[in-house]
Amino acid sequence: MLPGQKHPVQHDVTMPAIELQKVSVRYDQTVALDSVTLRLNRGDRVAVVGPNGAGKSTLFHVIAGVVRPQEGQVRIYGSGPGGHICVGYVPQRKVIDWDFPVTVTDVVMMGRVGKMGFLRWPSRHDRDVVRAALDEVGMSAYANRQIGELSGGQQQRVFLARVLAQEAELLLMDEPLTGLDMPSQEVILSLIDRIQRNGVTVMVASHDLNQASEQFPLILLLNRSVIAFGPPDEVLTTANLLAAYGGHMHVVRADNGDLLLADTCCSGGAEMLLPTLTHVTAPVIQSVPQSAVEEMRPPR
Amino acid sequence: MELLQVLTEPLSYPFMVRALLAAIMVGVLCPVVGAYMVLKGLSFFGDALAHAILPGVVLTFLLGWPMAIGALASALIAAFLIGLISQRSTLQEDTAIGIVFAGAFALGVAMLSTVNNYAVDLTHILFGDVLGVSQNDLWVILALGAMVLSAILILYKEFLVLTFDPVLALVLRLPATALRYLMLGLIALTVVTSLQTVGIALVLAMLVTPAATARILTRRLPAMMAVAAALGVISNVSGLYISYYLNIASGPTMVLVATLFFGLVFLFAPGRGMIWRIAPTTS
Numbered sequence: 001m002l003p004g005q006k007h008p009v010q011h012d013v014t015m016p017a018i019e020l021q022k023v024s025v026r027y028d029q030t031v032a033l034d035s036v037t038l039r040l041n042r043g044d045r046v047a048v049v050g051p052n053g054a055g056k057s058t059l060f061h062v063i064a065g066v067v068r069p070q071e072g073q074v075r076i077y078g079s080g081p082g083g084h085i086c087v088g089y090v091p092q093r094k095v096i097d098w099d100f101p102v103t104v105t106d107v108v109m110m111g112r113v114g115k116m117g118f119l120r121w122p123s124r125h126d127r128d129v130v131r132a133a134l135d136e137v138g139m140s141a142y143a144n145r146q147i148g149e150l151s152g153g154q155q156q157r158v159f160l161a162r163v164l165a166q167e168a169e170l171l172l173m174d175e176p177l178t179g180l181d182m183p184s185q186e187v188i189l190s191l192i193d194r195i196q197r198n199g200v201t202v203m204v205a206s207h208d209l210n211q212a213s214e215q216f217p218l219i220l221l222l223n224r225s226v227i228a229f230g231p232p233d234e235v236l237t238t239a240n241l242l243a244a245y246g247g248h249m250h251v252v253r254a255d256n257g258d259l260l261l262a263d264t265c266c267s268g269g270a271e272m273l274l275p276t277l278t279h280v281t282a283p284v285i286q287s288v289p290q291s292a293v294e295e296m297r298p299p300r
Numbered sequence: 301m302e303l304l305q306v307l308t309e310p311l312s313y314p315f316m317v318r319a320l321l322a323a324i325m326v327g328v329l330c331p332v333v334g335a336y337m338v339l340k341g342l343s344f345f346g347d348a349l350a351h352a353i354l355p356g357v358v359l360t361f362l363l364g365w366p367m368a369i370g371a372l373a374s375a376l377i378a379a380f381l382i383g384l385i386s387q388r389s390t391l392q393e394d395t396a397i398g399i400v401f402a403g404a405f406a407l408g409v410a411m412l413s414t415v416n417n418y419a420v421d422l423t424h425i426l427f428g429d430v431l432g433v434s435q436n437d438l439w440v441i442l443a444l445g446a447m448v449l450s451a452i453l454i455l456y457k458e459f460l461v462l463t464f465d466p467v468l469a470l471v472l473r474l475p476a477t478a479l480r481y482l483m484l485g486l487i488a489l490t491v492v493t494s495l496q497t498v499g500i501a502l503v504l505a506m507l508v509t510p511a512a513t514a515r516i517l518t519r520r521l522p523a524m525m526a527v528a529a530a531l532g533v534i535s536n537v538s539g540l541y542i543s544y545y546l547n548i549a550s551g552p553t554m555v556l557v558a559t560l561f562f563g564l565v566f567l568f569a570p571g572r573g574m575i576w577r578i579a580p581t582t583s
Binding site: 061064065066082083084085087088089091095096097100101102103106107109110113114116118119121122146166 | 455457458461463470473515518520
């Protein structure tokens with residue numbers, strides 16, 4: 001066995017896809033995750049929402065086996081995450097160097113590296129898999145483009161193709177929709193849909209509560225610890241949202257009984273979260289422009 | 301004087317033939333390794349490493365041993381100290397690099413100052429002595445260079461993943477830490493191999509300048525490495541000839557030619573050069 005080839009780890013599809021038991025992660029003195037317990041079944045689709053610094057990225061890193069928690073236990077299909085190469089991870093757009101001299105095909109081929117093993121060049125099969133993955137996300141026409149020449153939505157599709165080429169069974173996406181226009185967001189969401197229908201377990205970090213509640217059957221509300229986890233109408237209650245967003249959130253009761261929540265933690269307008277809850281008990285969340293929020297703020 | 305004669309005349313001196321061979325080999329090796337340094341932002345680390353190996357070089361020089369041994373030993377100690385300081389204190393890594401680099405360099409100069417013809421030796425170590433390359437040196441450059449280049453070829457896809465997306469390297473369960481140290485080790489080996497030709501103070505230019513020029517001109521890593529190597533060879537060979545005819549120091553001349561190429565590309569590269577970008581787009 002070559003050093004690059006992994007010893008097969010126990011990969012029991014009858015076990016939960018993801019199982020976290022009281023997982024805590026600290027960076028120096030800061031607590032990133034505090035006693036997170038979570039259980040996802042194969043094929044679940046979950047939006048992970050919470051304020052900036054809630055530990056969404058850390059949670060993904062723990063599940064991917066990139067960060068080892070100081071306390072608690074992580075199980076992917078019944079065994080520790082370190083041995084699995086079935087975890088597809090799409091990082092936040094801002095951590096990628098888009099000027100890097102690689103083409104679309106190069107990036108997707110990277111997904112195959114774990115399976116190729118050391119001292120091997122891409123085989124015909126690897127190239128076929130990459131071609132099929134690009135086809136699946138509708139990016140075949142761009143195969144030889146440098147990745148910086150693509151639009152934001154196309155770049156996300158390339159990274160989804162990389163996950164497909166990896167033949168991943170878990171998909172973790174860190175804010176894939178941030179900064180994309182609506183048509184691009186819809187393309188990505190429908191691709192996620194298709195991937196999930198093939199039995200892939202999907203977790204997507206999001207800033208957009210509205211979208212999360214409409215597009216995802218399950219929502220994980222996170223602020224270092226799990227505030228709530230379940231279907232949107234159970235999770236997105238006033239009490240839960242206040243518990244998650246707390247100091248970052250302004251709560252305004254308008255005349256007609258609407259509840260307005262604004263996330264003021266981040267200065268970038270794109271990451272603003274501006275939902276209106278028309279009914280507090282069964283929230284229907286709508287985006288409102290920032291100016292409206294400014295106007296509706298109570299006088300100090 | 302005819303062109304052919306201009307090219308062949310210096311080669312009537314055996315030391316010039318050896319210098320030319322060394323310049324070509326280093327001209328290929330440094331830019332290929334440098335491509336990763338440019339992409340990973342390791343320029344400062346490379347410069348620091350080159351300076352930090354001085355004590356080892358001086359020690360083995362004084363003892364009459366092969367310099368490569370001392371240089372490698374110092375490089376390893378320096379890398380270890382940098383890691384130790386940045387992990388065990390609140391200091392940033394670049395500060396740790398700065399402390400180790402300056403301290404080690406001072407130690408090396410102090411050691412060398414105990415020798416009689418201190419100034420000559422220091423100049424050779426700092427700026428290279430390509431005209432003094434021996435037959436043996438050529439074999440050492442060839443062997444170490446071949447080793448480094450084959451490692452880069454064999455681990456191409458792993459290094460590519462590590463450089464482009466380190467988290468993916470971990471997710472794919474590649475031995476990321478070992479690969480990272482191996483890459484730093486290859487940089488150290490390259491620096492050691494190139495010392496004789498360009499010296500401690502200028503080896504960074506060999507590593508980084510042609511690679512940076514190539515990055516502006518290319519869109520894929522293999523192309524970037526190939527163009528960088530071609531630029532490295534052209535810069536070194538033409539630099540060597542220019543230094544012969546104008547009677548100026550060889551190492552600095554090679555670096556100046558490489559820098560000139562960078563300047564030209566930076567200004568005039570189609571689509572990406574500065575002139576291109578600031579030129580009015582309306583016709």
